Amino acid sequence: MTSRFANDFETSVLRTVQRYSLASKNGRVLVACSGGKDSTSVLSILHGAGYSAEALHIDLGIGEWSESNRKNISDFCSDRGITLHIASTRDYFGSSVCHIKSLVQSRSDLTSCAICGVMKKWILNRKAKELEAQRLATGHNLDDEARTFIMNLVNGNPELNLYASPGRIFSKSQSLFVPRIKPLFFMRATQIERYSREMAFPVLYERCPCSKGSFGRTIYEDISSFEEWVPGAKDNIVETFLSLQTKLSAKNRTTTLECKLCGEPSRSGICRTCSMLLSVRSSPSRT
């Protein structure tokens, strides 16, 4: 039987889905499942509420950590009769994540997480288009959003914060993207962990071993320490940016172009994945 906490948690997530019109029960919602607590919770809640949710897992090939994640999400989906799609960088770029990372890193100062993140995003969007998904859901939570807001500021790219929302609405010029939704946008990592543990989801609670010492993880930990001084600091960061967004002018929004090489979305005419791969070899193909 689900506890009162778990019930309230689910209600709150589904309220976000309804309030922001994140998904409808007619179209396929592809949930990007890393095998961790966040995306597994999204998949479980959407599937349980009657959405046509399917899972997409990218096998990153990072040793035992990836093997456990892959097994966990496979077991979870087969237990519940949920369709699971598995993709890898080999399918699209012909090499393992680690191989591409080492090549790119030998020629640039991009971090391991940045390289992996760019490729994951590319595969998620491409696969979602191939599967004609109506929505692509991720497990991003309040803590992730607070971290991204601060990272964008520290990197001198505050305009990127214009796009953060539980559901990204795309204009016609941005139809290259499958609309991305974040049902856990307002949920804290601690709440999600409690929910996932109560539901006994088969997930790993450790972070990716490659992210140790990364900039993103450092900011994440710093923001968590703000909470010792200001309880609710993360909520304040996210709410402040959401309220600022409406005040910032729409003309600040950048248009999305089609990457000249692979056809995926890009800001400059060549997407980040292609520029990265070009620096080491050829780009992926168009659909």
Ligand code: AMP
């Ligand atoms: P991260 O960028 O690792 O913090 O993950 C953010 C979100 O991206 C997760 O909540 C998932 O929805 C998605 N994601 C991360 N890794 C994978 C993966 N290996 N396969 C599919 N989706 C993933």
Ligand code: ZN
């Ligand atoms: Zn490209």
